[in-house]
Amino acid sequence: MKTSPWIALVSLLALAFTVATSLSSRADIWSKRSKSNNFFGVIFGDGRKLFANQFFTMADVYFHSGYYPSIFDKNSAEQKEIISASHGAKETEEDEKKEDFLGQPKDWIDAFGRHFRLTEHVHLEQGNEREMLPWLRLAADLDPQKIETYTVGAFFLREHLGKTNEAEAFLREGFHNNPENSELLFELGRLYQDSADVTRARNVWELGVKKFLALDDAGKKENKLVFDQLAVNLGRLEDAAGNFDQAIKWLRAAQSVSPVPGELQIQIDAIQKKLAAPASVPATK
Amino acid sequence: MNKIVALAGVVIKELYRRKDFYVLFVLTALLTVAAGMVNFFNDDKIIRIVKDVCLMLIWVSALIIAIVTTARQIPAEREARTLFPLLAKPVSRGQVLAGKFLGCWLATGVALVVFYFFFAIITGSREHIWPWAVYFQAMWLQWFMLAIVIAMVLLGSLYFAAPSSTSTISFILVVGMLGLGSHLNTLALQQPEPMQSLLAGIYFAMPHLEWFDLRDFVVYDQKLIAWPAFALATVYAVVWTGIFLLLAWFGFRRKNLST
Amino acid sequence: MDPETTNVIEVKCLTVRYPKPGLKQVFVTAVNQLALAVHHGEVFGFLGPNGAGKTTTMNVLLGFVPPTSGTASLFGIDVRQPIARQRIGYLPELTYYYKFLTAEELLRFYAKIFGLSRAETDQRIAKLIKLVGLEHASKRPIKSYSKGMQQRVGLAQALINNPDLLILDEPTSGLDPLGRMKVREIIQRLKDEGKTVFFSSHELGEVEAICDRVAIVHEGQLKAVGTVAEISAGHANLERAFLEVVGYQSTCQP
Ligand SMILES: Nc1ncnc2c1ncn2[C@@H]1O[C@H](COP(=O)(O)OP(=O)(O)OP(=O)(O)O)[C@@H](O)[C@H]1O
Ligand SMILES: [Mg+2]
Numbered sequence: 001m002k003t004s005p006w007i008a009l010v011s012l013l014a015l016a017f018t019v020a021t022s023l024s025s026r027a028d029i030w031s032k033r034s035k036s037n038n039f040f041g042v043i044f045g046d047g048r049k050l051f052a053n054q055f056f057t058m059a060d061v062y063f064h065s066g067y068y069p070s071i072f073d074k075n076s077a078e079q080k081e082i083i084s085a086s087h088g089a090k091e092t093e094e095d096e097k098k099e100d101f102l103g104q105p106k107d108w109i110d111a112f113g114r115h116f117r118l119t120e121h122v123h124l125e126q127g128n129e130r131e132m133l134p135w136l137r138l139a140a141d142l143d144p145q146k147i148e149t150y151t152v153g154a155f156f157l158r159e160h161l162g163k164t165n166e167a168e169a170f171l172r173e174g175f176h177n178n179p180e181n182s183e184l185l186f187e188l189g190r191l192y193q194d195s196a197d198v199t200r201a202r203n204v205w206e207l208g209v210k211k212f213l214a215l216d217d218a219g220k221k222e223n224k225l226v227f228d229q230l231a232v233n234l235g236r237l238e239d240a241a242g243n244f245d246q247a248i249k250w251l252r253a254a255q256s257v258s259p260v261p262g263e264l265q266i267q268i269d270a271i272q273k274k275l276a277a278p279a280s281v282p283a284t285k
Numbered sequence: 286m287n288k289i290v291a292l293a294g295v296v297i298k299e300l301y302r303r304k305d306f307y308v309l310f311v312l313t314a315l316l317t318v319a320a321g322m323v324n325f326f327n328d329d330k331i332i333r334i335v336k337d338v339c340l341m342l343i344w345v346s347a348l349i350i351a352i353v354t355t356a357r358q359i360p361a362e363r364e365a366r367t368l369f370p371l372l373a374k375p376v377s378r379g380q381v382l383a384g385k386f387l388g389c390w391l392a393t394g395v396a397l398v399v400f401y402f403f404f405a406i407i408t409g410s411r412e413h414i415w416p417w418a419v420y421f422q423a424m425w426l427q428w429f430m431l432a433i434v435i436a437m438v439l440l441g442s443l444y445f446a447a448p449s450s451t452s453t454i455s456f457i458l459v460v461g462m463l464g465l466g467s468h469l470n471t472l473a474l475q476q477p478e479p480m481q482s483l484l485a486g487i488y489f490a491m492p493h494l495e496w497f498d499l500r501d502f503v504v505y506d507q508k509l510i511a512w513p514a515f516a517l518a519t520v521y522a523v524v525w526t527g528i529f530l531l532l533a534w535f536g537f538r539r540k541n542l543s544t
Numbered sequence: 545m546d547p548e549t550t551n552v553i554e555v556k557c558l559t560v561r562y563p564k565p566g567l568k569q570v571f572v573t574a575v576n577q578l579a580l581a582v583h584h585g586e587v588f589g590f591l592g593p594n595g596a597g598k599t600t601t602m603n604v605l606l607g608f609v610p611p612t613s614g615t616a617s618l619f620g621i622d623v624r625q626p627i628a629r630q631r632i633g634y635l636p637e638l639t640y641y642y643k644f645l646t647a648e649e650l651l652r653f654y655a656k657i658f659g660l661s662r663a664e665t666d667q668r669i670a671k672l673i674k675l676v677g678l679e680h681a682s683k684r685p686i687k688s689y690s691k692g693m694q695q696r697v698g699l700a701q702a703l704i705n706n707p708d709l710l711i712l713d714e715p716t717s718g719l720d721p722l723g724r725m726k727v728r729e730i731i732q733r734l735k736d737e738g739k740t741v742f743f744s745s746h747e748l749g750e751v752e753a754i755c756d757r758v759a760i761v762h763e764g765q766l767k768a769v770g771t772v773a774e775i776s777a778g779h780a781n782l783e784r785a786f787l788e789v790v791g792y793q794s795t796c797q798p
Contacts, residue, residue, distance in 0.1 A: 007305060007308055007309070007349065007353075010309070010312070010345065010346075010349065011308070011312060014312050014315075014316055014342075017316065062333060062334075065505040066501040066504065066505040106470055106471075107470065107489075109467075109470075109488070109489065109493060110467070110470065112496070112514070112517070113467055113493060113495070113496050115496075115510050115511055115514035115515075115518075116426075116495075116496040116497070116498070116499060116510060116514070116518070117467075117501065118501050118502070118505065130326075130328045130330060130331050131331060131332070131333040131334070133325045133326050133328060133331060134323070134325045134331060134334040135334070137325050137326065153326075157326060161328070163326060163327070163328070166326040166327060166328075170326070287656060287659060288656065288657050288659070290656075291653055291656035291657055292657075294653070294656075295642060295645065295653055298644065298645065298649070299642070299644050302644040302685075303644065365639065365640040365641070365642075365643075366636055366638060366639040366640065367639060367640070367641055367642060369603075369606070369608060369634070369636040369639065370634055370635070370636055370639060370641075370654075370698070370701055370702070371654075371657070372606070372607070372608065373606045373629055373632065373633075373634035373636075373711075374629065374654060374657045374658060374705070375626055375627065375629055375630045375657070375658065376626070376657050377626050539610075541608075541609055541610065542603075542608040542609070
């Protein structure tokens with residue numbers, strides 16, 4: 001029986017793929033054993049980061065239901081939509097939807113070809129967001145150090161799909177793989193806060209601040225915005241809990257890095273008023 | 286016409302008596318089912334990636350079946366020397382080519398039907414929707430794209446020494462056309478002059494196979510493409526198939542078969 | 545034209561040159577100024593040592609190879625026209641038939657090419673399978689056949705259209721004595737039916753037994769043509785005559 005080389009090649013690729021998919025769930029366990037060298041790391045080496053980015057992009061492609069510029073289309077570099085969407089910036093989402101990367105047909109071939117490609121800009125909704133999850137899962141498996149994957153994944157799991165447990169597990173997995181990262185702790189805290197678990201939210205955020213400062217001290221340039229978000233949210237949390245002193249402390253800390261220290265000052269003033277009010281009532285009497 | 290059908294019948298018999306098709310089908314089925322069984326965040330409604338994987342495998346399998354089957358037809362006839370008793374009968378070389386083409390094309394068509402039926406079953410069992418018209422459009426256009434490919438490979442198989450080199454070159458060429466076809470004009474603009482005209486020339490002169498890929502429509506939103514465009518694309522495929530078959534016939538008609 | 549008087553095969557001044565592999569300008573002359581006429585109803589033996597140009601001549605007759613110069617015709621029709629092959633049966637040398645088909649399927653396929661009706665096909669296939677002695681194997685794929693069995697399949701397919709002219713390239717090669725006897729019988733029977741048989745062979749004994757006339761070619765050139773008796777005149781037998789014609793000199797003699 002003559003078997004063509006193509007069949008052999010495809011079977012091998014297919015086999016590799018099956019093994020990879022069936023093992024990917026087990027890969028996390030392995031990664032515990034060998035830290036950053038997880039299953040995919042062993043197979044692909046550093047090229048896995050490339051794949052991870054590709055898969056992350058695939059999640060975005062799915063989010064847009066296939067209406068997506070290829071690497072040949074001009075504006076592709078500017079596409080960062082998933083992020084804006086993930087942070088609920090509705091305006092930008094609407095703006096972005098109006099954008100049309102295809103432009104006017106360049107020639108008749110292009111024009112006729114439009115019949116055979118998706119030309120309508122849509123976003124997944126009504127639970128269909130779940131379709132992106134496999135790509136995020138794969139991206140996380142391929143590059144456990146890519147923070148975006150966890151934050152975006154957790155956002156959709158939590159906000160759009162109501163899968164709080166899975167979101168928490170995903171963020172924890174991310175934190176496990178990136179123990180120094182305070183952004184993941186921030187997202188985790190938000191999750192706890194949403195489920196009204198103030199104590200855990202506080203703990204996680206405080207840990208986040210600690211991690212951030214440790215890195216900052218070590219001279220590593222970190223994204224100041226994360227610290228800003230952590231401190232502001234801690235401030236609000238303490239404010240709501242009635243710990244006004246703490247609240248002011250956090251907001252002050254945030255002022256040092258915030259792009260809008262004035263705004264924060266207004267909030268600080270408001271809290272200070274609250275702090276003064278109950279004490280001043282007996283004082284004026 | 287009966288002669289052509291008889292010739293095609295031999296090709297089809299060959300395909301289903303060889304193991305290639307079954308291997309590819311079982312592989313596709315296994316991988317699709319495997320992809321469907323992976324647990325992503327405990328969500329058992331996820332389906333698009335399964336569809337994506339399955340259609341991808343269908344495309345690769347169908348291309349392999351079409352290209353490999355076609356590439357070996359004429360060379361095998363010559364190698365086994367069956368071409369001689371065949372051509373010693375009242376059948377013209379053009380009819381032989383036509384029969385080979387028809388056989389390969391029908392055989393791939395049968396394979397496609399099996400593949401898409403499997404696809405419909407798998408996705409239908411999870412989504413409980415059966416957009417047959419969408420599947421039909423996707424399958425039909427894929428089949429007609431394969432007609433172009435088969436005619437092209439048939440032409441190539443007259444000139445390349447070994448079926449394996451014909452297969453490899455055809456595969457690369459087809460994948461290149463599918464991937465770059467719609468972007469060559471954009472790409473051309475980014476190139477310096479001699480290259481620019483060359484790419485633009487290729488863009489306008491090549492068969493645009495990428496039109497026939499409706500996978501996105503099947504995976505994402507199950508919308509139908511406009512029927513007039515669908516019909517035009519079919520005509521386009523027929524024209525290109527005719528061009529390649531004619532070229533093959535010109536080459537084969539006067540070929541010295543003993544060298 | 546009266547079929548009885550036209551030559552069934554007519555070759556005039558035929559020359560065929562093959563380009564030497566790799567070298568464009570150098571040619572091998574496989575057939576050189578060959579002239580041949582085969583009459584209606586005769587069994588014609590085409591002899592010559594290996595590489596003499598027998599297969600090449602047949603390839604020209606069947607239109608596979610264009611003549612470099614000269615002409616060839618079958619039933620008075622130039623071989624370049626496919627219609628010339630309507631009434632012939634051809635058994636090529638060294639053919640490996642579609643190995644995934646059974647003998648019966650193969651014959652059925654060829655019958656369709658000839659446009660035979662279903663009933664006629666069934667009847668002919670049954671007859672031919674019996675004739676070549678493949679009854680026990682006709683439903684097995686050809687890939688499971690021995691060399692001799694394949695040769696028998698070849699013979700059967702050459703006869704599927706009940707041809708008026710048979711062109712057989714070494715029909716007995718690879719056959720056992722029984723098979724050879726059978727081929728001889730078949731040829732004899734076709735002759736009795738008034739058919740013409742043109743075949744090449746290295747079996748001079750067999751040629752002697754069944755041929756009306758023979759031609760001997762050597763290095764592409766016709767060296768002798770005539771009845772067996774004419775050619776072997778003055779020699780012990782046809783073999784001796786053949787060896788002399790092709791210029792054989794024993795290297796063992798002192
Ligand atoms: N395709 C070809 N290309 C180049 N030369 C060829 C080709 N076919 C045959 N020849 C040459 O033509 C000559 C005649 O070959 P041919 O096959 O006609 O011999 P033959 O008489 O049939 O020999 P045999 O008895 O071995 O079958 C030989 O010298 C051979 O090398
Ligand atoms: Mg020979």
